[in-house]
Amino acid sequence: MNSQINGLESIEAHELREVRETLGAALATAQEHLEQNGGFLPFAVTLAEDHELRIVFVTPEEPDDEGNVDTESMLADILELLRQGRDDYRAVAIASDVILPEHGSDGIHAAAEHRSGGLLAAVVPYVQTAEGFTFDNAEADTNEPLVWVD
Numbered sequence: 001m002n003s004q005i006n007g008l009e010s011i012e013a014h015e016l017r018e019v020r021e022t023l024g025a026a027l028a029t030a031q032e033h034l035e036q037n038g039g040f041l042p043f044a045v046t047l048a049e050d051h052e053l054r055i056v057f058v059t060p061e062e063p064d065d066e067g068n069v070d071t072e073s074m075l076a077d078i079l080e081l082l083r084q085g086r087d088d089y090r091a092v093a094i095a096s097d098v099i100l101p102e103h104g105s106d107g108i109h110a111a112a113e114h115r116s117g118g119l120l121a122a123v124v125p126y127v128q129t130a131e132g133f134t135f136d137n138a139e140a141d142t143n144e145p146l147v148w149v150d
Helices: 011-037 071-088
Strands: 043-048 053-056 089-100 105-114 119-129 132-135
Touching: 011 043, 011 053, 011 089, 011 105, 011 119, 011 132, 043 071, 053 071, 071 089, 089 119
Parallel strands: none
Antiparallel strands: 043 053, 043 089, 089 105, 105 119, 119 132
16 A cells, blocks of 8 residues: 555554554553552553544442452443544553563553554563662563454
């Protein structure tokens, strides 16, 4: 395809840039929340038609008796909101805090998709130290489309 956007970038390159930008925003936002709050709950980042990035949060249900929040139900609620609004988005990314047994640490997982079908995912292992958080380099991960599926 030789189509160009602004005469400089192919459609495929433009879409890849959009999905990378959305994924990067999700990872950066999660790192910021960890550093400021010591943790984060699942959230999404959307890239709208107007090219603005926006964060999507849902309110968690009441914690259980041990103080744990049902993050799986939060992820399901976020996914439902993204599916409902998908006609208004160019790309989306969902970020969550995960346990990485192979690293012996926790990690930030983010998965992004573009409405044209592009997919990217990454995990950033991290550890909390007395001085704050230490983040390893992002590692590629796999994911499947979740928002633009029928």
